[in-house]
Amino acid sequence: MGDMSELGRRAMLALGAVTALGAVTVLAACTSTAKHADSGKVRTDPEPLERRFTALGPLSGAHWLGTVLGNDSRRSVPGPTDVRVVGTAQLRANAVAVITGAPQWNFRPRTPGQLPGELTEFMPKDARWVRSDSFDREVTGGTYSGTFYLDPGTNTVYFDTTNPSVAASTEP
Secondary structure: OHHHHHHHHHHHHHHHHHHHHHHHHHHHHHHHHHHHHOOOOOEOOOHHHHHHOHHHOOEEEEEEEEEEEOOOOOOOOOOOOEEEEEEEEEEOOOHHHHHHHOHHHOOEEOOOOOOOHHHHHHOOOOOOOEEOHHHHHHHHOOOOEEEEEEEOOOOEEEEEEEOOOOOOOOOO
């Protein structure tokens, strides 16, 4: 019986080592995500946005932030890290009119909230924002949270998302 007890103890120690290794791997992945998020630095590259928001088509004039959410100075148990991706971009000519004109989306006037100060200067002046819950679901594929405000007058999108994934977006 002593051999079985020793075997069980060894199995528990091995399981603990595997769990600790997994926690280190998750922590490394979170740190990598945080480094890529560059909190506070306005980015202008449209490619990461185009891969995530394919329903919007080609983008230009992008100004956006990736901010790690819930980051604190205390060391806690490693876990998933949420990243807020928020910003503006230009759609191709008349793309916003085509999207907002489609009756299935039911766009309505709405004003964006929680705009980071670093992006204020990139918002179009006198924009007439419209938004559609069903269009938001189309862009996100229902796999992450996100809101997309469109301004037909400037062909601009303002997006505010959490953990946007490449595979979630659908083709227009």
